[in-house]
Amino acid sequence: MLRIYYKKDRRLAKETDLESLREIPIESLIWVDLQNPTDKEKATVETYFDIKYSSEEESQEIESSSRFNEVEDELIINSNFLSIKEKGFAYCPVSIIVEKGILFTYRDDDLKTFGEAVKRIKASPASYINGYQIFLTILETSIDNDADLIENLARRIAELNQQLILRKKRSDEQFLIQISSFQNETMSLRENIIDKQRLVSALMKSSLFPEEYMGVLRIMIKDISSLVEHNKFAFERLEYLQDTFMGFVNIEQNHIIKIFTVATVAFMPPTLIASIYGMNFKAMPEIEWEYGYLLAIVLMILSSAGTLIYFKKKNWL
Structure with missing residues (x-):
């Protein structure tokens, strides 16, 4: 999908037709956005503006030179944006080029960030x-x-903490799986935030980025x-x-072991x-006692009861 934003009569106009690209004056262009484009759309934009979008492999490189580069009058940027999936977060690499005041973006996913940015622009x-x-x-x-994602994650962590205290609704395995899932989300968020931090820092050092916008970058x-x-x-909370x-x-396991230990010790005298x-x-x-069998039974009961009473007085139960 191709989206072309340009200035027209002091307002911002939009076109999605590839053929209209050549009809729009270059000095009026502001933003050319490619979302999961066809090969023809991508090739036409690259040829017409003499630019080269980064490939998916290049966008995922971690070297600083691959993430941010200045070539003559072009800012070439590769950044990852978070895409929310059913099983958590996924990275969507975005290739960004800024040349002569025109922004070029290339991505495969329909990112929430871009959708909300467009709403702000239209406002x-x-x-x-x-x-x-x-x-x-x-x-x-x-x-x-x-x-917003961090605030939402913090709220879900607080809910899980409350459930853990009350020990309700979840098994031990479910608790551990959920904690691990939250840790993965936290690490994904951190990587995404650090990526933006490196990008903004690089822009602040750039000689091509206008000085008038440095205040915004500092904020x-x-x-x-x-x-x-x-x-x-x-x-840290996780x-x-x-x-x-x-x-x-550990407390539950110790309690179970304690029960088995007490039961074992309590039955030792009767066993003897x-x-x-x-x-x-x-x-x-x-062997000839008339009440020998009864006496043996009574001794076994008393010995077990005595052991349990002793444990109780010692607060071991």
């Missing part, structure tokens, strides 16, 4: 006069979305630093939650009595 179209402003709006929207870097701290707190969970498991009177010797004085 005040007259204030957007170049691609730098569009790019800053996308970054601001991405940071806001990351903040962004402060917001990102705040998100890093919140993310760190969420991860570690504490995991330690608490393991503590509960039964072993003695179960020996087959002729010269056993008690």
